[in-house]
Amino acid sequence: MTATTAPSPGVRRQGGPGPRASQRKRRRSLAPLWLLSPAGLVMLTVTIAPIVFLVYTSFTDYNQRSLFTGKYSLVGVEQYTDLAADPEFWQSLLRTLWFTAAMVIGSVIVGTGVAQLLTRLGVVLRQVVTVVLIFVWAMPTVASSLVWKWLFQPGYGVVNWLLTQVGVFGDLTNTDWSTHPGLAYVSIWLLIVWQAVPFIALTLYAALTQMPVELQEAARIDGAGEWRTWWSITLPYIRPTMLLVTLMSVIWDFNVFNQIWLVSAGGPDSATSTLGIFAYRTAFVSFRIGQGAALSVITTVILVALSAIYIRRLLRSGEDL
Amino acid sequence: MSTIQAMSAPLRGRRVGPPKGGPLSNTLAILFSLVWIFPIYWMVNTAFKPRSEALTETPLFLPESPTLDNFDAAINQTSFLVDLRNSLIVVGGTVLLAILLGIFAAAALSRFRFRGRRTIMVVILVVQMLPASALLIPTFMVFNELGLLGTYFGLILAYVALVLPFSVWVMRGFFIAIPVEIEEAARIDGASTWQVLTRILFPLVAPGVIATSIFAFITAWNDYLIAYTFMKDQSQYTLPVWLASFSTPLTGTDFGGQMAGSVIFSLPVVVFFLLIQRKLVSGMSAGAVKG
Amino acid sequence: MATVEYRGATRHYAGTSSPAVDNLDLRIRDGECMVLVGPSGCGKSTALRMLAGLEAVDGGEIRIGGADVTHAEPKERDIAMVFQNYALYPHMTVRQNIAFHLRVAKMGTREIEHRVSEAARMLELEPYLDRRPDKLSGGQRQRVAMGRAIIRRPRVFCMDEPLSNLDAKLRVQTRTQIASLQRRLGVTTVYVTHDQVEAMTMGDRVAILKDGRLQQCDTPRTVFDRPRNLFVAGFIGSPAMNLIPLYAQDWSVEFGGTRIGLTPAQRAAASSREITIGVRPEGLRVVGAAQGRRVVIEMVEELGSDNYLYTSADGNSARPIVVRSGTREIPSRGTTIGLRLHRADIHLFDSLTGERLPD
Numbered sequence: 001m002t003a004t005t006a007p008s009p010g011v012r013r014q015g016g017p018g019p020r021a022s023q024r025k026r027r028r029s030l031a032p033l034w035l036l037s038p039a040g041l042v043m044l045t046v047t048i049a050p051i052v053f054l055v056y057t058s059f060t061d062y063n064q065r066s067l068f069t070g071k072y073s074l075v076g077v078e079q080y081t082d083l084a085a086d087p088e089f090w091q092s093l094l095r096t097l098w099f100t101a102a103m104v105i106g107s108v109i110v111g112t113g114v115a116q117l118l119t120r121l122g123v124v125l126r127q128v129v130t131v132v133l134i135f136v137w138a139m140p141t142v143a144s145s146l147v148w149k150w151l152f153q154p155g156y157g158v159v160n161w162l163l164t165q166v167g168v169f170g171d172l173t174n175t176d177w178s179t180h181p182g183l184a185y186v187s188i189w190l191l192i193v194w195q196a197v198p199f200i201a202l203t204l205y206a207a208l209t210q211m212p213v214e215l216q217e218a219a220r221i222d223g224a225g226e227w228r229t230w231w232s233i234t235l236p237y238i239r240p241t242m243l244l245v246t247l248m249s250v251i252w253d254f255n256v257f258n259q260i261w262l263v264s265a266g267g268p269d270s271a272t273s274t275l276g277i278f279a280y281r282t283a284f285v286s287f288r289i290g291q292g293a294a295l296s297v298i299t300t301v302i303l304v305a306l307s308a309i310y311i312r313r314l315l316r317s318g319e320d321l
Numbered sequence: 322m323s324t325i326q327a328m329s330a331p332l333r334g335r336r337v338g339p340p341k342g343g344p345l346s347n348t349l350a351i352l353f354s355l356v357w358i359f360p361i362y363w364m365v366n367t368a369f370k371p372r373s374e375a376l377t378e379t380p381l382f383l384p385e386s387p388t389l390d391n392f393d394a395a396i397n398q399t400s401f402l403v404d405l406r407n408s409l410i411v412v413g414g415t416v417l418l419a420i421l422l423g424i425f426a427a428a429a430l431s432r433f434r435f436r437g438r439r440t441i442m443v444v445i446l447v448v449q450m451l452p453a454s455a456l457l458i459p460t461f462m463v464f465n466e467l468g469l470l471g472t473y474f475g476l477i478l479a480y481v482a483l484v485l486p487f488s489v490w491v492m493r494g495f496f497i498a499i500p501v502e503i504e505e506a507a508r509i510d511g512a513s514t515w516q517v518l519t520r521i522l523f524p525l526v527a528p529g530v531i532a533t534s535i536f537a538f539i540t541a542w543n544d545y546l547i548a549y550t551f552m553k554d555q556s557q558y559t560l561p562v563w564l565a566s567f568s569t570p571l572t573g574t575d576f577g578g579q580m581a582g583s584v585i586f587s588l589p590v591v592v593f594f595l596l597i598q599r600k601l602v603s604g605m606s607a608g609a610v611k612g
Numbered sequence: 613m614a615t616v617e618y619r620g621a622t623r624h625y626a627g628t629s630s631p632a633v634d635n636l637d638l639r640i641r642d643g644e645c646m647v648l649v650g651p652s653g654c655g656k657s658t659a660l661r662m663l664a665g666l667e668a669v670d671g672g673e674i675r676i677g678g679a680d681v682t683h684a685e686p687k688e689r690d691i692a693m694v695f696q697n698y699a700l701y702p703h704m705t706v707r708q709n710i711a712f713h714l715r716v717a718k719m720g721t722r723e724i725e726h727r728v729s730e731a732a733r734m735l736e737l738e739p740y741l742d743r744r745p746d747k748l749s750g751g752q753r754q755r756v757a758m759g760r761a762i763i764r765r766p767r768v769f770c771m772d773e774p775l776s777n778l779d780a781k782l783r784v785q786t787r788t789q790i791a792s793l794q795r796r797l798g799v800t801t802v803y804v805t806h807d808q809v810e811a812m813t814m815g816d817r818v819a820i821l822k823d824g825r826l827q828q829c830d831t832p833r834t835v836f837d838r839p840r841n842l843f844v845a846g847f848i849g850s851p852a853m854n855l856i857p858l859y860a861q862d863w864s865v866e867f868g869g870t871r872i873g874l875t876p877a878q879r880a881a882a883s884s885r886e887i888t889i890g891v892r893p894e895g896l897r898v899v900g901a902a903q904g905r906r907v908v909i910e911m912v913e914e915l916g917s918d919n920y921l922y923t924s925a926d927g928n929s930a931r932p933i934v935v936r937s938g939t940r941e942i943p944s945r946g947t948t949i950g951l952r953l954h955r956a957d958i959h960l961f962d963s964l965t966g967e968r969l970p971d
Contacts, residue, residue: 136361
């Protein structure tokens with residue numbers, strides 16, 4: 001302990017010996033319990049209990065009938081072995097993985113570019129771009145999904161019309177994006193990237209504005225060109241933020257549900273069906289709830305594994321938990 | 322336009338950096354803005370078009386005879402008002418509960434040291450990562466058991482659980498940033514524990530409260546999946562479900578109405594974002610430095 | 613107004629081997645300004661925080677105005693505190709900051725109004741009353757912190773390095789302001805600092821602490837003239853006192869031709885013949901190389917009014933002997949000179965125990 005720095009509050013809060021001091025100690029140590037319990041109760045009923053229940057359910061044959069009768073039986077790992085034998089599961093898993101990769105790469109690259117662009121704009125244009133980003137960021141996914149369907153509508157969709165005018169792809173006027181596996185995915189990919197860029201760009205831009213000018217000036221004086229400065233100075237400076245943004249994108253994009261559900265509902269013919277869509281269909285359309293639970297367990301395990309990287313980083317960054 | 326000016330705040334300081342406003346940068350910026358704003362422009366454009374202008378072979382880039390008919394139709398749609406009311410109740414409940422529970426938990430996790438604190442922090446981090454869609458099934462079943470399906474309270478609880486980890490995390494950060502001496506000064510000034518909390522600490526966590534309410538608002542206002550799954554019929558649905566129901570086969574071709582509905586639904590969020598954008602950007606820069 | 617008394621007060625942090633404050637006995641008179649001084653980690657801030665009630669007391673007791681407050685809450689002690697970082701409430705204006713205690717104490721609005729304007733006038737804060745702390749300069753913030761303390765008319769002021777965040781010039785200016793304010797108000801004050809100059813100028817008495825233990829407590833003059841041990845001798849005064857360890861062959865020590873015999877009392881007090889003589893830079897005289905202790909000048913520090921020569925004997929420059937020399941004819945670096953003692957300025961210490969030997 002140094003006399004000039006205040007010791008951490010907790011150390012101080014542990015009272016010393018003597019009747020009154022120990023009395024105070026006991027009263028103080030109960031305060032966090034009271035403060036935590038309401039939030040803890042909610043998390044317990046709405047998150048922790050369901051997770052336990054989820055794992056349990058994945059070992060049962062819970063189905064539509066069980067919802068009303070409450071009757072179901074334990075079937076061991078049958079749901080998991082069934083899934084392992086189901087080619088649709090493997091297809092969904094692979095699809096989810098590469099959809100996620102494509103979305104993350106697209107949005108991080110565009111987002112980084114826009115962040116960099118923002119640092120090179122005059123006041124007016126920077127404000128214009130920022131307002132555009134904020135508008136897009138604010139758009140609720142349900143609304144943007146509807147807009148997307150309208151943009152890509154066969155016959156009257158403005159994107160179809162624009163692409164036809166460009167003339168490279170031939171006449172696309174009546175192309176139905178939602179019935180063509182590849183095109184359905186392209187339109188969803190565009191939607192996700194469109195929505196994800198604002199957050200990534202603004203976060204990275206915020207990180208860039210924090211960068212001391214002296215760093216770049218020093219690099220200039222050391223004779224580095226613009227590209228070199230960006231590569232050796234700017235990029236390392238924003239790398240932690242980029243990593244964070246990328247990890248969050250991975251988690252979000254892995255979980256994309258609304259956009260796919262509303263734009264293509266996983267179609268055509270499951271061509272855009274990810275694990276989330278597959279689980280939802282299994283549980284709430286065909287009401288094989290046990291199997292849906294098994295799917296959700298698998299999804300959760302994958303995600304926790306992914307986020308473990310992020311959490312380890314946070315723990316290691318030395319932040320006092 | 323004061324909010325827009327406020328946006329340039331992070332740049333007001335000395336910053337020379339790369340040359341600004343080069344022709345290449347400007348062209349790219351304009352191009353990007355056009356592409357990115359286009360879907361929103363098209364939504365608004367369509368919303369004001371009469372049906373005959375929405376469905377034309379060559380799209381009209383401005384309505385020739387602007388009309389409010391689509392908005393009229395959307396609002397008069399069955400259950401708009403009911404669903405709006407549902408949305409407001411659920412959003413209000415979520416925001417209030419998230420702030421209240423979050424601020425107490427954050428105070429506990431930042432101002433006190435006790436056993437299990439670190440574990441709780443890690444659990445919060447992990448829970449934050451869990452996909453809502455994975456929790457949907459078991460929460461549905463638990464709520465089914467507890468009779469919470471089809472109730473406002475159940476829906477609010479579900480949203481609060483989604484928002485809480487984030488809000489505890491954010492507000493805890495603000496608590497930690499308050500020097501202990503300020504708390505001590507207040508105690509010496511004669512403030513009771515409750516007064517220290519309410520008159521000193523809570524006001525200083527206000528930015529965190531704002532961040533939490535934004536996040537809670539947006540989560541509850543925008544959610545489609547949980548509301549659609551947990552609520553039983555149109556009289557219980559919230560606005561996103563109402564909006565999505567426009568695209569059923571029955572109304573599937575009423576694009577004007579859909580776009581008008583989308584505008585109505587998006588408007589509060591967009592206005593909200595524009596109002597708070599300064600905090601948004603500065604909050605992110607704070608996060609950026611830490612990340 | 614009140615006396616303050618530490619009786620064997622002890623603070624021991626969990627997980628540390630020695631107490632942060634060890635069995636502290638200190639009586640502070642009514643209206644007195646007592647300065648606690650020492651190097652960082654000496655326990656001076658902890659001692660102050662124990663008085664304020666921010667730190668638990670693990671042993672002994674603390675009394676204010678004769679009443680035992682050892683385990684009382686801070687608010688029950690009727691004390692005011694100025695923190696090193698001021699700890700102003702960032703979301704309140706200057707006015708609200710100053711008035712916070714009175715509001716919590718539910719005083720009438722008019723009385724609050726009156727007291728705030730009185731304090732603001734005293735501290736020249738009137739133009740800033742409606743500003744927030746982040747819009748104030750460092751000196752203004754310091755004055756707000758002072759205002760928050762004096763408006764309470766408390767029994768005791770606790771000041772924890774209140775000047776350390778100011779720049780050098782402002783620090784000297786504010787130092788005199790606080791001192792005169794304290795005398796005018798006559799409030800018992802405990803003032804913590806690591807700066808011995810501040811301690812000497814501010815305190816009616818100075819208490820020097822090291823490793824949680826009280827080393828000496830006396831008036832600045834006495835502490836300077838008769839340091840009780842080697843630590844105090846080396847800590848008080850700038851540049852520090854020269855401490856030269858010697859061996860007392862037949863109970864006398866010799867330096868630069870001056871021989872000092874130990875008195876019978878001193879002989880009785882010494883634990884061995886290892887004796888350290890202490891002499892302040894002004895207690896040495898520069899003479900010709902042959903007439904005193906031969907030393908080489910390693911560095912010359914010219915401060916205008918005073919000049920200090922850093923010299924080394926026998927090529928040992930790790931522990932230089934510092935001499936004050938007159939403003940005229942300053943010898944240059946590298947010259948060999950002789951040093952002689954002024955007999956009146958000699959302090960003798962037991963090298964092993966560090967204690968001062970009786971005069």
